[in-house]
Amino acid sequence: DTAVSQTPKYLVTQMGNDKSIKCEQNLGHDTMYWYKQDSKKFLKIMFSYNNKELIINETVPNRFSPKSPDKAHLNLHINSLELGDSAVYFCASSQDLNSHTDTQYFGPGTRLTVL
Amino acid sequence: AQSVTQLGSHVSVSEGALVLLRCNYSSSVPPYLFWYVQYPNQGLQLLLKYTSAATLVKGINGFEAEFKKSETSFHLTKPSAHMSDAAEYFCAVSDRSGGGADGLTFGKGTHLIIQP
Numbered sequence: 001d002t003a004v005s006q007t008p009k010y011l012v013t014q015m016g017n018d019k020s021i022k023c024e025q026n027l028g029h030d031t032m033y034w035y036k037q038d039s040k041k042f043l044k045i046m047f048s049y050n051n052k053e054l055i056i057n058e059t060v061p062n063r064f065s066p067k068s069p070d071k072a073h074l075n076l077h078i079n080s081l082e083l084g085d086s087a088v089y090f091c092a093s094s095q096d097l098n099s100h101t102d103t104q105y106f107g108p109g110t111r112l113t114v115l
Numbered sequence: 116a117q118s119v120t121q122l123g124s125h126v127s128v129s130e131g132a133l134v135l136l137r138c139n140y141s142s143s144v145p146p147y148l149f150w151y152v153q154y155p156n157q158g159l160q161l162l163l164k165y166t167s168a169a170t171l172v173k174g175i176n177g178f179e180a181e182f183k184k185s186e187t188s189f190h191l192t193k194p195s196a197h198m199s200d201a202a203e204y205f206c207a208v209s210d211r212s213g214g215g216a217d218g219l220t221f222g223k224g225t226h227l228i229i230q231p
Contacts, residue, residue: 004158033218041203041226043159045218056218090158101147101166101209104219106158 003027004107006091012113013081021076021110023091030096031055032074033104034066037088046089049074078112086114117142117208121222129230134193136225138180138206141187146208148189149219150180153203162204165189176200201229 004025013019025032034046048056052068063079078085088109094102122137140146147166151159163174170182180191189206203226207219 035218041153041224043205043221043224045220048218058218092159101164103149103161103164106151106160108158109156 004091004093004105006089006107006110008110009108010111010113012115014115015081015083017081018077018079019081019112020078021089021091021112023074023076023107025072025091025093025105025107027093027095027105028072029093029105030071031094031102032068032071033092033094034074034076035090035092035106037090037109039087043090047074047076081112081114083114086112088112117146117220119206119208119220119222121204121206121225123225124223125226125228127228127230128196130198131195134178134191134196134200134227136191136204136206136227138189138191138222139187140189140206140208142208145184148180148182149207149209150174150178150189150191151205151207151221153205153224155202159205162191196227196229198229198231201227203227 007022031050033048037043046060047066049068065077068074088111090109091107092104094104118141120139149164150162153159163172165182173179178193203224205224206222
């Protein structure tokens with residue numbers, strides 16, 4: 001059983017389009033995250049959610065809008081895609097908002113290519 | 116603000132040799148530290164983490180890391196490299212001053228190459 005799943009795995013689209021990436025975790029965790037990994041493999045936190053509420057937005061352009069319909073899902077919608085949005089996007093989850101030691105479990109990633 | 120520096124974007128070792136991947140952190144408060152591994156085209160998997168219980172931490176696949184406060188380091192080692200260890204390794208820090216949902220701050224990663 002996959003703990004953190006993301007769809008799609010690959011996404012190729014044109015500049016200016018709007019796209020969504022879905023994430024689901026079946027671990028019963030309270031906190032979920034989106035990370036962006038650029039072409040140089042550098043990973044950076046984008047958002048974190050706890051029980052459907054936004055906790056952190058790390059100066060991400062407002063073209064990126066996360067949506068959490070329930071605590072098991074955190075979807076990422078991107079408007080007006082730009083070339084610089086090409087990256088691998090990882091969803092992750094952890095048990096507890098207030099615990100710094102909780103392991104974060106990562107999804108397999110979604111490789112977004114903007115042409 | 117915390118940060119992590121991984122020395123060496125690429126490390127190459129022979130199969131059976133010692134693996135040493137370096138990580139230094141900067142944090143205004145005692146940190147929690149993590150090592151994650153990323154195999155090609157996969158997500159990240161936790162290798163081990165330091166949570167102040169013990170300075171020498173043992174992880175999966177024979178890896179271990181030692182927290183050295185005086186050196187602000189958390190280097191990852193494995194006595195004998197295996198071909199299957201070839202992957203990207205990330206050191207990460209979680210700053211205790213914020214909430215857990217601040218997420219992790221990652222280093223830039225070290226690509227480990229195993230020579231047969």
